[in-house]
Amino acid sequence: MTIDSVDYSTLMPNNVGLADDQKLLRALERWYPKYLEWWVDMGPSGFIHETPFQEADVWLRTAVSVEQDGWAKFDFVKMPEYRWGILLAPQEEGRTIPFGEHKGEPAWQEVPGAYRAMLRRLIVIQGDTEPASVEQQRFLGRTAPSFYDMRNLFQVNVEEGRHLWAMVYLLQRYFGKDGREEAEELLRRRSGDEDRPRMLGAFNEETPDWLSFFLFTYFTDRDGKMQLEALAQSGFDPLSRTCRFMLAEEAHHMFVGATGVGRIVKATAEAMRDAGIDDPYDTERIRSLGVIDLPLIQRKLNLHFSLTLDLFGAEESTNAANAFNSGLKGRYHETVIDDDHQLLDSTYPVTKYVDGEFRHVDVPALNALNARLRDDYVDDCAGGVKRWNRYITETGVEFELTLPHVAFHRQIGEFNGLAVTPEGGVIDEATWESRRGDYLPTEGDRVFIEELMQQVTTPGEFASWIAPPQKGIGGQPVEFEYVQIPNT
Amino acid sequence: MTRSLDDAILHLRTNEREIGTWLLKTQGDVDVTADHDAFLLSHVDHWAVREIVLYIKRTLRRLDQTSRTTFTLIEPGSCFVGWLAEIALAADRSYMLEGTFEGSEHTEPIFQLTGMNAGPLTMDNHLTRLTTRFWGRDDAVARVESLVGEPLDAVEASDAELVTFAYDDIDWDDELRLAIEERASFSPDALTGMEANLRFPGPETMETKIFGRLTAWQNWIFTRPNASGSDGALQRYGTGRRPDFDRKRT
Structure with a gap:
């Protein structure tokens, strides 16, 4: 067996030679039942007719190789029997640390003791978000608009589960006793729990409905992508290889989000056109068509975008500077950036609120890494929004979805405490509060969406508020029965 | 022995x-x-x-x-x-x-x-x-x-x-x-101070005052080049760059 071929002989498919690493195998085997218990406890919960989700056969892809093409195969799988594996991108011969103080030195194959604490923290935070999103999304199957969408949800869930495995592998393989303890803690924290919450704010918010889910996978998973891209640059080679493979899966999650929001927008715009409604703010009439009005989609977008920006942390951050300088966490597309990759003397313009206006202020580039990653992220978000707007213009409806200003509704960093409109105007707190319902989803919105979203369990049928996708998935047509109740 | x-x-x-x-x-x-x-x-x-x-x-x-x-x-x-x-x-x-x-x-x-x-x-x-x-x-x-x-x-x-x-x-x-x-990655002077403190909790005696933690007190650590020198920990703090330490112990 070569090192990069996937071994299916153990309980856990892997390309890390698990069968020969007794220590790791023992640790993972002890962890596995606890993970399964967590999955049954906190994973997808609900029924199709009388059958619990966990007993249904789902058309899922399972990673079977780490090659660029053909790395996954599709089959019907019951979720608890999904083969969560440990897969790393192939090792690059002679890889060197691409940035920071150790730039040019051979990449670390073991944890450098000097950076143990910092590295462990990075991995634990990344690991914590993976199960958190499964917990946030556990009830969504109950209101799935089609079998196609239900499958996509479950696919995202099992792969977030696998991402947890990936991080747990790193902790158990490379961080000794406290790594094992951290791995258990990852299963003990719960999204939204008062006593044991998940580590990051956005991962303790509910994902109450499918519009939230699609926006979450579009915006928040994209933050995940940025963080993975930054970690994929790491000088700690096992982390880099793990993240590179995770990115392959993450792409599908963002596809689900981008197309999901797009299909909702399309359903609304087409329903408005067919009913001859021009005014996007004619809420009652639009809603009576069984679709979601565009301003509500905008309000939801405002919420998810702003919560996700908070995940990037403070714009100027010593922790980020330390992690970069130590060679642990790089920048987005680090290797294609044209500079010295050490940033000792360069600066970066950070948007700040100074003397009553937003201005770019030059700060030392090392300290501005969070701001830079966030700026890259905002650029990366724009593409999908443009596509969504195309659906609207195609129908002749006049409305444009936009990303709110980066200072809007922020709790962390430079703009925390500022009352900023989505357009970027700074107003007083009281006025902002009085307009809250224009900016962010309201209780009325929540009730409307809750009533609107009902589970659809006829193959090929879609709820009124979402358009069918252009094509099916995993070589199957749109009307395929992606989630099946096993014959008893 | x-x-x-x-x-x-x-x-x-x-x-x-x-x-x-x-x-x-x-x-x-x-x-x-x-x-x-x-x-x-x-x-x-x-x-x-x-x-x-x-x-x-x-x-x-x-x-x-x-x-x-x-x-x-x-x-x-x-x-x-x-x-x-x-x-x-x-x-x-x-x-x-x-x-x-x-x-x-x-x-x-x-x-x-x-x-x-x-x-x-x-x-x-x-x-x-x-x-x-x-x-x-x-x-x-x-x-x-x-x-x-x-x-x-x-x-x-x-x-x-x-x-x-x-x-x-x-x-x-x-x-x-x-x-x-x-x-080994920590400041040698800071370690000397920390270790001396942790080794001698409790009451002071003449010996501990002369040889113990009081000689490695924080004022001493802060005035050492490893802290206040141009490449020391205090100068580099917050920049993301690691200090350059003189590894010699006292």
């Missing part, structure tokens, strides 16, 4: 200033070591024995006063018993192996207290290392003194708070490597 230890300490302190972390090990027969302690204790009134015990005491005090990180490794074949166990108690950290190494000819290591740990070998604060270790917890001192003569394995020694860490052979190498590398 005491003379060899004393020589080694002085040699390393004077000639090997960049070796900032010492790993302390012993090798020998547990019972012989215990008998040796018993012999010394039963003849303390003899002038020669008295001198030997005083020499041991002075040497151990020298270890306390050494501005180096000290880790004790309690491995199979070791004899951390009685006065040799004081070395583990004097160290900044002690690591004890649970069980034995694969293929080792020795059985699991033993940690054992004798009467030597309960009185004669006081530190510069005029307290025994056990009293210092459990400073302010008289019941804990009484509890461990009741363990005199009992051979303890890693789990028992760790439960009794006599060793810092107990690891099995699977974790042993990795944990040690990480701990040593981590320690």
Whole structure:
């Protein structure tokens, strides 16, 4: 067996030679039942007719190789029997640390003791978000608009589960006793729990409905992508290889989000056109068509975008500077950036609120890494929004979805405490509060969406508020029965 | 043996200033070591024995006063018993192996207290290392003194708070490597200050005032080049760049 071929002989498919690493195998085997218990406890919960989700056969892809093409195969799988594996991108011969103080030195194959604490923290935070999103999304199957969408949800869930495995592998393989303890803690924290919450704010918010889910996978998973891209640059080679493979899966999650929001927008715009409604703010009439009005989609977008920006942390951050300088966490597309990759003397313009206006202020580039990653992220978000707007213009409806200003509704960093409109105007707190319902989803919105979203369990049928996708998935047509109740 | 230890300490302190972390090990027969302690204790009134015990005491005090990180490794074949166990108690950290190494000819290591740990070998604060270790917890001192003569394995020694860490052979190498590398990355002066403080909690005596933590107090650390120099920790703080340390210990 070569090192990069996937071994299916153990309980856990892997390309890390698990069968020969007794220590790791023992640790993972002890962890596995606890993970399964967590999955049954906190994973997808609900029924199709009388059958619990966990007993249904789902058309899922399972990673079977780490090659660029053909790395996954599709089959019907019951979720608890999904083969969560440990897969790393192939090792690059002679890889060197691409940035920071150790730039040019051979990449670390073991944890450098000097950076143990910092590295462990990075991995634990990344690991914590993976199960958190499964917990946030556990009830969504109950209101799935089609079998196609239900499958996509479950696919995202099992792969977030696998991402947890990936991080747990790193902790158990490379961080000794406290790594094992951290791995258990990852299963003990719960999204939204008062006593044991998940580590990051956005991962303790509910994902109450499918519009939230699609926006979450579009915006928040994209933050995940940025963080993975930054970690994929790491000088700690096992982390880099793990993240590179995770990115392959993450792409599908963002596809689900981008197309999901797009299909909702399309359903609304087409329903408005067919009913001859021009005014996007004619809420009652639009809603009576069984679709979601565009301003509500905008309000939801405002919420998810702003919560996700908070995940990037403070714009100027010593922790980020330390992690970069130590060679642990790089920048987005680090290797294609044209500079010295050490940033000792360069600066970066950070948007700040100074003397009553937003201005770019030059700060030392090392300290501005969070701001830079966030700026890259905002650029990366724009593409999908443009596509969504195309659906609207195609129908002749006049409305444009936009990303709110980066200072809007922020709790962390430079703009925390500022009352900023989505357009970027700074107003007083009281006025902002009085307009809250224009900016962010309201209780009325929540009730409307809750009533609107009902589970659809006829193959090929879609709820009124979402358009069918252009094509099916995993070589199957749109009307395929992606989630099946096993014959008893 | 005491003379060899004393020589080694002085040699390393004077000639090997960049070796900032010492790993302390012993090798020998547990019972012989215990008998040796018993012999010394039963003849303390003899002038020669008295001198030997005083020499041991002075040497151990020298270890306390050494501005180096000290880790004790309690491995199979070791004899951390009685006065040799004081070395583990004097160290900044002690690591004890649970069980034995694969293929080792020795059985699991033993940690054992004798009467030597309960009185004669006081530190510069005029307290025994056990009293210092459990400073302010008289019941804990009484509890461990009741363990005199009992051979303890890693789990028992760790439960009794006599060793810092107990690891099995699977974790042993990795944990040690990480701990040593981590320690070596810190400012040598800050370590000297921190270690001196942690080694001498409780009351000051004339000796501790002169040789102990007060000489390595924070004002001293802050005025050293490793802190306030142009590449020191204070100048580099918040920039994301790591300080350049002069690795020589004082």
